[in-house]
Amino acid sequence: MGMSAQEIEGMVQVAFPQAYIELQDLAGDNNHYSITVTDESFRGKTRVAQHKMVFDALGGHMGTSLHALAVTTKVPLI
């Protein structure tokens, strides 16, 4: 169970090559993280759609091997 910070950041970076990603390890247990993804591709989308894009990037790990990942999505300021 659990995922390393590098794994998570790597998967998200692959899905959002241009994104600014901030990953915070909340507990040091490979299971509690907070991620903020800032990417142009979120523009005009609902928060639900934006978060789903991040879940998709994690390819099914969300809610299974990864229990607690707090997600914040942002659109870059022009």
Place this chain on the structure above:
Amino acid sequence: MNTNPVFEKIENDIKNNDVVLFMKGTKDIPQCGFSATVVQVLERVGVVDFMDVNVLADAEIRDAIKQFSNWPTIPQLYIKGEFIGGCDIVREMYQTGELLEMLTASGVKTAEK
């Protein structure tokens, strides 16, 4: 189209109740920090009368709701039959004032502060 029989129960719950929270534990005794946060937010915006569905008490619902909403995690909040999001989205909408706005606009009764 809906092959999962539990979907019907979920559909009825979100149709017949203005606010439904699928959560771990109950609103009185939440068993997960994320679920507890959403309960707290609902209390802060004055939604006292919402339906809580404890997914830990029902493995079928726990699996079905993830498929139903196409959302991998619990908690999940529904307002007037519409999927609002999980803990992070609800918290953000509370902080920006959007949540209260949406509740008012959709005619959900909120208690006066």
